[in-house]
Amino acid sequence: GENVEQHPSTLSVQEGDSAVIKCTYSDSASNYFPWYKQELGKGPQLIIDIRSNVGEKKDQRIAVTLNKTAKHFSLHITETQPEDSAVYFCAANPNRDDKIIFGKGTRLHILP
Amino acid sequence: NAGVTQTPKFRVLKTGQSMTLLCAQDMNHEYMYWYRQDPGMGLRLIHYSVGEGTTAKGEVPDGYNVSRLKKQNFLLGLESAAPSQTSVYFCASSGQGGSTLHFGNGTRLTVT
Numbered sequence: 001g002e003n004v005e006q007h008p009s010t011l012s013v014q015e016g017d018s019a020v021i022k023c024t025y026s027d028s029a030s031n032y033f034p035w036y037k038q039e040l041g042k043g044p045q046l047i048i049d050i051r052s053n054v055g056e057k058k059d060q061r062i063a064v065t066l067n068k069t070a071k072h073f074s075l076h077i078t079e080t081q082p083e084d085s086a087v088y089f090c091a092a093n094p095n096r097d098d099k100i101i102f103g104k105g106t107r108l109h110i111l112p
Numbered sequence: 113n114a115g116v117t118q119t120p121k122f123r124v125l126k127t128g129q130s131m132t133l134l135c136a137q138d139m140n141h142e143y144m145y146w147y148r149q150d151p152g153m154g155l156r157l158i159h160y161s162v163g164e165g166t167t168a169k170g171e172v173p174d175g176y177n178v179s180r181l182k183k184q185n186f187l188l189g190l191e192s193a194a195p196s197q198t199s200v201y202f203c204a205s206s207g208q209g210g211s212t213l214h215f216g217n218g219t220r221l222t223v224t
Contacts, residue, residue, distance in 0.1 A: 001171075009152070032210040043116070043202050043215030044155070089155060098143060098162050098209035099170060104154035 002027040004092050006103025013080050014111050021106045023090035024072040032093040033066060033073045034100070037086045044089055048075070077108075085110045114138050118203050118216035125193045125223045133188040133219050135203030143206045144186035145213065146170075146178060148199040155202065161186055162209065193223045 003026040013019045025033075031052040036044035050057045050064045050073065057064050061080075066073040077084055090103045116137045125131055135144065145160040147170075157170030161180040175197060177189045186205075190197060200220050204213040 006154070034212070036213075041217070043204070043217050044213075045215070046212045049212070093210040098168075099157055099160065100145070100210070100213060101157065101171070102147075102155040104152060 002030060002092055002094055002097070002099070002101040004090060004101050004103040006090050006106060008106060009104065010107045010109070012109040012111055015080055015082065017080055019075075019077045019080055019084070019108055021075045021088055021090070021108070022072060023074070023092075023103050024070075025092040026071070027092070027094045028068075028071065029094045029097075030092040032100075033064070034091050034093075035064060035075050036089045036091065036102075038089065038105075039086050047088075080110050082110050082112070084108060116203055116205055116214050116216035118201075118219050120219060121217070122220050123222070125190075125221065127194060127223060129193050130189070130191050131193065131221075132190075133201055133203075133221075135186045135188070135205075135216060137184055137186075137203075137205040137214070139205060139207070139214065140183070141205035141207050141214070142183070143209060144180065145204045145206075146176070146186065146188045147202045147204065148172065149202060149218070150199050158188065158201075193221075195223045197221065198223045 006023045034049035038044040063076045146158040147155040159178040164183040204215045
């Protein structure tokens with residue numbers, strides 16, 4: 001089955017700097033890679049996703065890159081702001097399966 | 113539009129007791145999922161359903177049962193609660209496999 005590894009587990013970044021979170025996956029059949037943001041006391045919310053036919057996707061300050069050969073994908077947040085402080089999860093979904101498997105999460109702290 | 117609603121929000125059980133967690137969605141979604149979230153472990157899939165009357169096992173199904181008698185509801189049952197089942201439980205729904213998950217705000221369960 002699919003296994004998703006996520007690093008780092010904790011990340012502290014000065015406000016205005018960039019943050020990068022990296023994930024690897026094991027199942028080469030996976031073709032959908034979403035990223036979720038979880039704020040305190042709430043359920044995760046989708047912030048961006050990418051499919052395997054695309055190498056990069058951007059949405060304002062957030063971008064995701066995918067390297068299918070190496071089986072890794074990354075989340076990039078530029079010009080970080082205090083409201084970016086949260087837990088971020090990467091996930092993967094194998095094409096032949098209806099499961100979405102999550103990484104263990106990264107707690108992002110934006111320092112003033 | 114309520115989205116995904118989980119009840120109860122909090123519950124304390126004694127070892128050996130049983131309970132049912134209820135998840136309801138009003139988006140007419142086919143797919144529904146139950147995850148548990150533990151510190152340092154991320155979100156782990158317990159069971160899921162791809163339509164009314166269907167259920168399937170996820171990554172950590174032992175000790176749990178589920179039912180999907182109505183399309184809008186997905187029930188998670190604990191037959192004989194154990195301290196290892198202390199966790200925050202999240203329900204999610206999606207319109208199809210490999211697409212955006214809409215999460216509820218979770219149920220915090222403590223088993224003493």
